[in-house]
Amino acid sequence: MVDSKDIKIRKATLNDIDKIEVLLQELIGDPLNDRRRFYNDAFSSEDYVGLVAEKEGNIIGFVDLWGFPDPGHGAVLGVIMNFIVSKEHRKMGIGAAFWRKR
Numbered sequence: 496m497v498d499s500k501d502i503k504i505r506k507a508t509l510n511d512i513d514k515i516e517v518l519l520q521e522l523i524g525d526p527l528n529d530r531r532r533f534y535n536d537a538f539s540s541e542d543y544v545g546l547v548a549e550k551e552g553n554i555i556g557f558v559d560l561w562g563f564p565d566p567g568h569g570a571v572l573g574v575i576m577n578f579i580v581s582k583e584h585r586k587m588g589i590g591a592a593f594w595r596k597r
C-alpha cells in the first residue's frame with residue numbers, strides 16, 4: 496500500500512501535458528495527430544476535469560472525466576475517459592487514491 500503522504504492528487508493543468516502524454520501514449524498507443532489541440536480544448540471546457548497523481552514531482556497517474564447533460568436520465572452524467580497509473584506504481588493503491596475522500 497502506498498503511503499498517501501507521498502502522493503498528491505491534484506487538478507491537471509496544461510503545464511502537465513508533456514508528462515501526461517507519456518502515460519497516454521502507453522494507454523492509447525502512438526501520439527495522435529493534433530493531440531495538443533485537444534488538450535487545449537478539453538482543459539478549457541467547464542465540463543472537463545483531469546486529475547494527476549504526483550510523487551516527488553513526477554506524474555505517475557492520470558484520470559480525466561467529462562460531464563454532460565443526458566436527456567434520458569434528466570441529469571448531468573459523468574464519464575471517465577482515460578485512467579492510468581504508470582506500470583511500476585500499480586497495485587499500490589494509487590488508482591484508488593483518485594476516488595478517496597480527502
Ligand SMILES: CC(C)(COP(=O)(O)OP(=O)(O)OC[C@H]1O[C@@H](n2cnc3c(N)ncnc32)[C@H](O)[C@@H]1OP(=O)(O)O)[C@@H](O)C(=O)NCCC(=O)NCCS
Nearest residue numbers: 522576577578579580581584585586587588589590591592
Ligand atoms: C486501472 C489502473 C489505473 C489501476 O491503478 P492502480 O494504482 O494499480 O490501482 P489500485 O492499486 O488502487 O487498485 C488495484 C486494483 O485494481 C484492479 N484493476 C486493475 N485494472 C483493472 C481493470 N481494468 N478492471 C478492473 N479492476 C482492475 C486490480 O486487480 C486491483 O484489485 P485488487 O486490489 O482487488 O487486487 C492501472 O491498473 C492501470 O493503469 N492499468 C492500465 C490502464 C487501464 O487499463 N486503464 C483503465 C481503462 S482506461
